[in-house]
Amino acid sequence: MNFLQPIGRVFLGFLATVGRLSLFTISAVSHTVRPPFYPRVIIRQMVDIGFYSLPVVGLTGLFAGMVLALQSYTGFARFSAEGAIANVVVLSITRELGPVLAGLMVAGRIGASLAAEIGTMRVTEQIDALTTLSTNPMKFLVSPRLIAGLITFPFLVLIADVIGVFGGYLVAVYKLGFNPSNYLQNTWDFLQAEDVNSGLVKAAVFGVIVTLMGCYHGYNSKGGAQGVGMATTNAVVSACILILCFDYILTEMFFAGI
């Protein structure tokens, strides 16, 4: 019977974490719609999360598009289907690679920084200080970051989409010798609004996941530097896993009928 004990303990621990995370999420979301609001904090977070992530997201999109065009050509040439490369690049980028790669990259950058910042505030009593200064920490620290993530991620992904398609175009035209206007025409003809929209909805969900995980792990960090380090790791790992998990769920929802 003893071997069941650790399994049960891990399972109960998992359930407790899910419960705590659910309560944290409900509290954070409820504070986003109740005053007071902190527009200055929201704008500062939008700049941190959105503007400063542009180089990372842009480079990721560019190289993803370039690799995709090259790999597709290598594979499709075996079936004389090179003409489909433009379609493969644009659909893969907008539906899947744009949101997922941007989400994972920003999870590393923003999830870690949020967890470290809020975790340090927790262990240095800055969060307690907020409470004594008549400021709800959930409202001041967590809700503005959730809102900023929700708004900026779709824009980041839209930019990643455009740069990714441009990367594919560069490789197709300058390395593989495709006709530029034919390539662009193919890209445009096969692209539907639903492809882009589904990617943007995914991006908004990933934005909430990344900021929520960063805030949750930072807010609940304990101890000193070690606790903050652990919170940072947990924030990035949990955000990456949840992004891939929700990517499947959302894809299933969007394209189940097709």
Next chain:
Amino acid sequence: MTEAQPKIKMRGVKKAFGPKVVLDGIDLDVAKGESVVIIGGSGTGKSVMLKCILGLLEADQGSIQVDGQEVVRAGARVHEEINRKFGMLFQGAALFDSLPVWENVSFGLLAEKRVNRAEAKDIAVAKLAQVGMGPDVGELSPAELSGGMQKRVALARAIAHDPEIIFFDEPTTGLDPIMADVINDLIVKITREVGATALSITHDMTSARKIANRIAMLYDGKIIWAGPTEDIDTSGNEYVDQFIHGKAEGPIKMAVRA
């Protein structure tokens, strides 16, 4: 004849973390305008007691009243209302790294939207002057200040909204003896100027003798002695005697591994 209502009244306050009982029935009154210092060794629950009054931790049992208003199991709105009466100097200053010094000082006023930013800055400069700092310090970041300066800024923040009750958590810990004396003098001067009630916790006897009207000693989760500062040397309590003279021998046994 009716006795004046104490500013803070604690009765039978208990708090445990799992099996570890930290507060085991605390009874304490702090009268209006009085300065009470709680002394006791590290880990005796002094900070926990303070956090229970501030509503940062929920007491398991007992009653804590501030101006007759119950704090234990009170709702968020009541806590917010009571917290407006409080100013708090945290042990590590707990200044917000992301804000300049003047915004730290006037944070509570801005959060409550009592003043606009220009007025808040003027108040911050006036409060910084009260703790002996020039207006140029207001533009600095907390990271640019020494430990002593950070404590003074934190003191300015604690008095920015002219609180009725000020809490001091180990105000002189980590400071050299001269800076510790400067902080002690400031605490005495400011509590008199503001006319506030003060509740401090410390294990620095020099500080306790200087800032207290009355001293109470916390040991094993209980207040084991309380009396006027001038009586502490003749308390007749062997625990108090051992503590104030800093002797290793006596009834208080430290958990030291051989």
